[in-house]
Amino acid sequence: MVCAKCRTLLFREANYCWKCGQKVVADLDSDAHPEDQTQYETCEIEYIDRGLGGGWYEARVGTTAIARSPKKNRFGDQHPMLLDLVSKLLADGWQPVDSDEEGNPVTMHRPKT
């Protein structure tokens, strides 16, 4: 519960606000207009190039890889691999936020649960 006057966070059993002295009344509609407090987690999509060994696309949250495309050999076409990874991410609830000049997502986010 918060003070109706100064919005200070109060203990549930408080009768008066410890900060401004306002008498506490039950704040029945404090949840009536919740602000949009959706928090998102963001992942970056990167191509991991292993040179002669080929490479793969990887989606990372911070330094943690959360999804990978299949690996390709060095002569393979990269684009289907990226699409493979992006479709996995979309199925997991991720939405593109930012894309490169070719329209491929480089950053995606989804609401935190």
Ligand SMILES: [Zn+2]
């Ligand atoms: Zn107060």
